[in-house]
Amino acid sequence: MVDQKPENKRVLLGMSGGLDSTMSALLLHKQGYEVHGVTLKTWHVNSEKQEKDLIKAEQLAHKLGIDHSIFDISSTFKKNVVDYFCDEYLRGRTPNPCNRCNPMIKWPRLMEMADAFDCRYIATGHYVQKVKTNNKWYIKKGVDPSKDQSYFLWNLNQDILNRAIFPLGKLTKEEVRELALSNGLENVADQKESMGVCFLDNLNYRDFLQKKHDDREIDIQEGEIVNESGKVIGKHQGIPFFTIGQKRGLNLEDKSYRVIDLDSENNRVVVSKTANLETSQLTLKSFYLSESLYENEAEEVHIRIRGLDKVPPIPGRITHIEGGLNVIFDVPAWAITPGQSIVFYQNDLVIGGGIY
Known part of the structure; x- marks a missing residue:
C-alpha cells in the first residue's frame, strides 16, 4: 500500500523526453517533491525514433537529478490501442486512441508503478488543472486554450484523480518554453512538438492503414460509392480512408458530393450533394459521468466534439434515459x-463524456 501520510511527497512522473514532461519534473522538484521519472515504452511505427526518445528521457532525468525507469508495455498497448484503432476504422468509425489509452493502459499502469515505488502522487505534463468541489475531484481546462487537453481525460475515475498532479495546468506553452530556456535547457525548449496520434510518429493515419494492409495485417477491401438512393456512382479504395463530411479522395466526376455514411456491413461509401450533416441530438450508449443524473432530468452543459481544435464547445443538455444518455445541442453540431468522444463541461470542469 502507498503511504497516505501528508509528508509523503514522492511523485511518479510520466516522462516522454519532451518539453512538457521535462518541465513538469523541474517544477515538481522545485515544489519540494521527490520525483521518480518513468517512461512507458509503447508500440510505435518508428521504433528507431522511439528508442532515441527513451534514451533522451533517461538523459534528461539524469540531468535533473531524478531517478528514472523504463517499462515496456508495447504488447499490451498494441493489442488494446493500436489494434483497436485499426478495427474501428475498418468498421467505418473514427477512433480517439488517447481516450482509450488513458483509462485502460496509461493511468492504471502508472498507478501500479506508483505503488511499487511508494509514490503518493502521479504526475503528467498534460495542460489541464484539477479542482475539488462537492468532495469530488474534477479535471478543469488548462489556462492555455490552444493547449488545453481536458478533452482527452474525460473518463478518469476518482481513484486516479485523487492522486494526479498536473504541474502545467496554470501555464501557457510559451511560459513553459521560457522556463526551459531560463534553466539552461535550450535543446528541450527548441524541440519540435509532436502532433497527432502518438504511435504514428507524425505519419498520416491513411498511410499507416495502407501499410498495414500491404503487410497483410489488416484487410482493406475496395467497394462501391453510392448515392442516397443506392445508385452506384463510383468505386472506393477502402472504407477506412473516409470520414463523414469528406469530399477529397472520392474521385467522382461531380466534385460536389460529400460522404454522409460509411456502410461497413456492405462495404459501401454513401455520398450526397444535399444531405444535412448537422446533428441536433444523439444518444450515447457508452458514457461516463462524474455525477449521477436522475432519469429524464436535464442537465445544462457545454459539449465538445473534438480535441485540439478551435471550435468552441456547444451549449446543450444531457438527460439520462433508458438505454443511454440523450444529448441535445442548442446549436447543431456538424x-x-x-x-x-463527446465531452461535457460545466464551468470549465469536465463532468463526463461518452463515445458516439
Whole structure:
C-alpha cells in the first residue's frame, strides 16, 4: 500500500523526453517533491525514433537529478490501442486512441508503478488543472486554450484523480518554453512538438492503414460509392480512408458530393450533394459521468466534439434515459462521426463524456 501520510511527497512522473514532461519534473522538484521519472515504452511505427526518445528521457532525468525507469508495455498497448484503432476504422468509425489509452493502459499502469515505488502522487505534463468541489475531484481546462487537453481525460475515475498532479495546468506553452530556456535547457525548449496520434510518429493515419494492409495485417477491401438512393456512382479504395463530411479522395466526376455514411456491413461509401450533416441530438450508449443524473432530468452543459481544435464547445443538455444518455445541442453540431468522444463541461470542469 502507498503511504497516505501528508509528508509523503514522492511523485511518479510520466516522462516522454519532451518539453512538457521535462518541465513538469523541474517544477515538481522545485515544489519540494521527490520525483521518480518513468517512461512507458509503447508500440510505435518508428521504433528507431522511439528508442532515441527513451534514451533522451533517461538523459534528461539524469540531468535533473531524478531517478528514472523504463517499462515496456508495447504488447499490451498494441493489442488494446493500436489494434483497436485499426478495427474501428475498418468498421467505418473514427477512433480517439488517447481516450482509450488513458483509462485502460496509461493511468492504471502508472498507478501500479506508483505503488511499487511508494509514490503518493502521479504526475503528467498534460495542460489541464484539477479542482475539488462537492468532495469530488474534477479535471478543469488548462489556462492555455490552444493547449488545453481536458478533452482527452474525460473518463478518469476518482481513484486516479485523487492522486494526479498536473504541474502545467496554470501555464501557457510559451511560459513553459521560457522556463526551459531560463534553466539552461535550450535543446528541450527548441524541440519540435509532436502532433497527432502518438504511435504514428507524425505519419498520416491513411498511410499507416495502407501499410498495414500491404503487410497483410489488416484487410482493406475496395467497394462501391453510392448515392442516397443506392445508385452506384463510383468505386472506393477502402472504407477506412473516409470520414463523414469528406469530399477529397472520392474521385467522382461531380466534385460536389460529400460522404454522409460509411456502410461497413456492405462495404459501401454513401455520398450526397444535399444531405444535412448537422446533428441536433444523439444518444450515447457508452458514457461516463462524474455525477449521477436522475432519469429524464436535464442537465445544462457545454459539449465538445473534438480535441485540439478551435471550435468552441456547444451549449446543450444531457438527460439520462433508458438505454443511454440523450444529448441535445442548442446549436447543431456538424459532421459528428461514430467513434468520436463527446465531452461535457460545466464551468470549465469536465463532468463526463461518452463515445458516439
